[in-house]
Amino acid sequence: MAPEQKKLGYDDTPILPGTKWHVHDGNRPQPPVVTPGTASTQCKPGAAPSDAVILFDGTSLDGWVSKKGGPAQWKIENGYMEVVPGTGNIQTKEHFGSCQLHLEWAAPMIVKGEGQGRGNSGVFLMGLYEIQVLDCYNNPTYPDGTTGAIYGQFPPLVNACRKPGEWQEYDIIWEAPCFDGDKLVRPAFVTVLLNGVVLHHKVELRGVTSHRVLTEYIPHPPVGPLELQDHGDPVRFRNIWYRQLKGYDEG
Numbered sequence: 111m112a113p114e115q116k117k118l119g120y121d122d123t124p125i126l127p128g129t130k131w132h133v134h135d136g137n138r139p140q141p142p143v144v145t146p147g148t149a150s151t152q153c154k155p156g157a158a159p160s161d162a163v164i165l166f167d168g169t170s171l172d173g174w175v176s177k178k179g180g181p182a183q184w185k186i187e188n189g190y191m192e193v194v195p196g197t198g199n200i201q202t203k204e205h206f207g208s209c210q211l212h213l214e215w216a217a218p219m220i221v222k223g224e225g226q227g228r229g230n231s232g233v234f235l236m237g238l239y240e241i242q243v244l245d246c247y248n249n250p251t252y253p254d255g256t257t258g259a260i261y262g263q264f265p266p267l268v269n270a271c272r273k274p275g276e277w278q279e280y281d282i283i284w285e286a287p288c289f290d291g292d293k294l295v296r297p298a299f300v301t302v303l304l305n306g307v308v309l310h311h312k313v314e315l316r317g318v319t320s321h322r323v324l325t326e327y328i329p330h331p332p333v334g335p336l337e338l339q340d341h342g343d344p345v346r347f348r349n350i351w352y353r354q355l356k357g358y359d360e361g
Contacts, residue, residue: 139359152277155189155214155349162212165202165336166191166350174200177337184340190216190348193231193340201237201335207286208355211235211336212279216346217245219275223343225251229274230341232261235284236334240319241302243345247271258302258309261319266302266309277348279305285355287315289329297327 119136131138145160158164165173168189174182176198183197217229229245240261246269253265272278283301287294298315317326338347
């Protein structure tokens with residue numbers, strides 16, 4: 111006879127509203143096991159979690175294309191990609207929606223320009239919603255265009271920039287908008303951390319992002335590419351991965 115299995119939880123407690131599960135229900139699905147990644151250092155990126163989809167591992171741009179068409183033309187060396195000014199934005203072949211996104215970037219060590227002209231690039235979620243990349247270490251600019259801003263909509267809560275040339279880390283929780291035909295059913299929400307510091311906490315976006323104008327939502331598919339911007343500065347990127355966001359009990 112097999113040994114009796116230890117009972118987990120309770121089956122005589124109230125049902126949680128909106129679910130079929132009791133409070134402390136031992137039969138509720140166990141959270142899936144994910145091996146966490148390791149922390150990055152200035153010299154070496156950390157490892158991604160075990161269930162992450164790797165978008166850039168430092169060796170190849172095979173998973174990326176130029177927004178102009180054709181292969182991505184940015185430079186790869188020493189485990190990072192670097193913007194080649196004039197070649198245009200690049201985007202992933204992979205399309206995805208709500209996610210946890212991690213990427214690391216570094217502005218040029220040699221400082222040139224000021225304001226928006228220093229270490230400028232951008233991270234476009236689904237190719238439409240920009241989180242600003244900029245060297246704002248001792249470099250003020252308009253607040254809704256500073257490092258980590260939801261561009262043209264919300265300034266970051268704080269400036270948590272490291273020095274030019276140092277690696278900076280974005281951790282982004284992206285909740286994609288939902289459309290029913292041309293109707294917006296649910297707006298987009300985003301949480302952004304820079305170097306472990308909260309810049310935005312579940313902020314509701316006002317629509318797509320753009321320059322010098324008010325915007326609104328434009329109906330689009332539930333998934334889209336990650337796009338990185340060529341703004342004319344040799345900004346570097348490394349260690350880019352995402353994890354799909356799932357609901358409770360989905361496994």
